[in-house]
Amino acid sequence: MSKIWVFVELAKEEVSPISLEVMTGARGLGGELEAVVLNPQARLVTETLGEFGATTVYLGTDEAYGTHVAQPHAAVLASLVEQHRPDLLIFGATYDGRDICGHLSAQLGSTVVANATGISTAAGGFSVCSSIFGATLNVTTEVRGPTPCVLVRPKSYQAVGFGGPPPRLVEVSLPAGSPLGARRLESVVAPTSGPKLEEARVVISGGRGLQEPSNFALLDQLASQLQGAVGASRAVVDAGWVPYARQVGQTGKTVKPDLYIACGISGAMQHTVGMKSAGHIVAINRDRDAPIFKLSDLGIVGDVLKVLPALIEELRARGLEPQ
C-alpha cells in the first residue's frame, strides 16, 4: 500500500482550510495517509487530522517553526522523508507551502508539480492534473523518482472529514545544526471587516475601470447590501489602491463564491485563474472586447461608475440598505 504524506499548515489555532482540502483529496488515493505538522501549536490539531484520515501524525513543536521561514520545516521534512520514504508528499499551494517545497525538493532531488487541481493513482506511481497558462490548459503529469512533491491549488477539493480515530503521534525534533534561514521578526495583520474573501457567497471585485481608489467605496456599499466581500485585480493592488489581502488571482486568493461581480476588470488570465470557478459571473466593463465577457454569465457593456450607483439604488428600492 502506498504511503501518502500531507504537509499540514495552521491558521490561528486550527488546521488551515487548504490543508483540510488536501487531506480530503489525499484520502481519495486509497493509500496510508499520514500528516506532518510543524508548528509550536501543532498539538491542538492532531484530533482533527485523525478525523480527516491521518493514521499517523508527525509532530514538531519547535519555536523555530514560528520564528523562521521555510528552512527549519524543510530540514526536518528532509530527514523524515529520508527515513520513511513516503510515495508522495502533498502541500497546499500557500506562501509557506511553496517555499518549504522548494527548499525540500533541492535537498531530496524530488520533482515538483505545482498548480495541481487533482491527483490520481497511475501504474507504478501517481498522475497529477495541473492547470497552467491562467487555467486555460490542463496538463496531466506522471511523477516518479524520490518522493515527488505536489502543490495543490486552493479549492481543488471540498474538505470533508469522516470521523476517523485519533492518530498515532510521532514527535520529531529539528536536526541539530540545521540552518534556520530567514528570521520572522513581526507579523502585521491588516484590519478587515465583513465576510472573508475566500468564504463569502458573493464577491464583488474592482479593477482599473473604477478610475480612482475612492470609487472602491461603491463596492463596499454593494457588498454590504449583498453580504459579500470586496476583492480586487492585481493592477489596482499594485497601484496601492487597496491592500494586497484583497487580491484575487494567481498570486492572490482563489475564490469560489456563488456570485462574482467583476467591476471594471478586463479579465487578464492572472486574475481569472482566481475566480473562474465561481458559480455565476457578472461583469461590468466599458470595453465590449474585454476578455472577462468570455466567461461571464451576464455581461454589461457600460460605465461601471454609472452602473454601480444605479444598482445600489435599485437594491435599496428593493429594501436592501447599504451600510
Add this chain to the structure above:
Amino acid sequence: MVLDPGDAYGVEAGLRIAEATAGEVVAISMGGEQAVDVVRKAMAMGAASGIHICDPLLAGADALTTARALAAAVRSSAAELVIACTESTDGYTGTVPAAVAELLGWPSLTFAKKLEVEGRTVLIHRQTPNGHDVVEADLPAVVTVTGGINEPRYPTLKGIMGARGRPLERLDLSGLGMDADLIAEEQGHQRVTLIQPAPQRDAGRIVEDDGSAALVIAEYLAELKLI
C-alpha cells in the same frame, strides 16, 4: 541579479540596490531566444552584463532542473543577492527561487512587497494572506519580489545603445559545469502524458447599458435568489 522572464520589477529592485551600494546587476534568464530579449531589456534598463542559459537538454526543464541551472549561473557570477519575480504567465511553479537558495546554501526571502538592504542585512515585507510579515536574513540571499514593489524605469535610447557594448554570455550545460547525466535522470521524474484545453465557461448574455443595466443585474440576482 534577475532570474525570471517577463517582469521588470526585479530588475528595478536590483538596480536600485546596486546604485545605492556601488554594486552591479547581472541579468540571468533561461530559455530560448525569448530569454535573450529578457536579458537585453534588463541590460537596457541598466544591468551591467547578462547571462543567457540555453541548452537543448534544458528544454521543458522542471522546477528543480531550472533551479540547478540558475544556481550554477549565480555561482559563476559571484553575486551576493539574487532577485527573482513571483509571477509568470506560464506554468507558474513558485518553487524555483527557494530551490535556488537551497542549492546555494543561502536563505530565501520571498513574496517581498518591500525590500531593503542595510549593510549585510536584507529586510523584506513578505506578503501573507492577511497582511505581511517582517522578515530578515544576512547576505548572501535569494529574494523574490512581487509586482508593484516599485515603478520600473523604461529603457532609454541611451540605455539601449549603451547595453550593446556590454557582455552577454551564453552558457550551456557544460559551460555551467552541470552533470548532464544527473539532469537526464531527473528529467525522467516527470512525464507529461496529456495536455488539453481546460473546459471553458460559455459566454452568456451581453447587454449594452442604455440606462437599464442596474435593473437587468437586479433581476438576475433575484433569479439566483441572492436578493
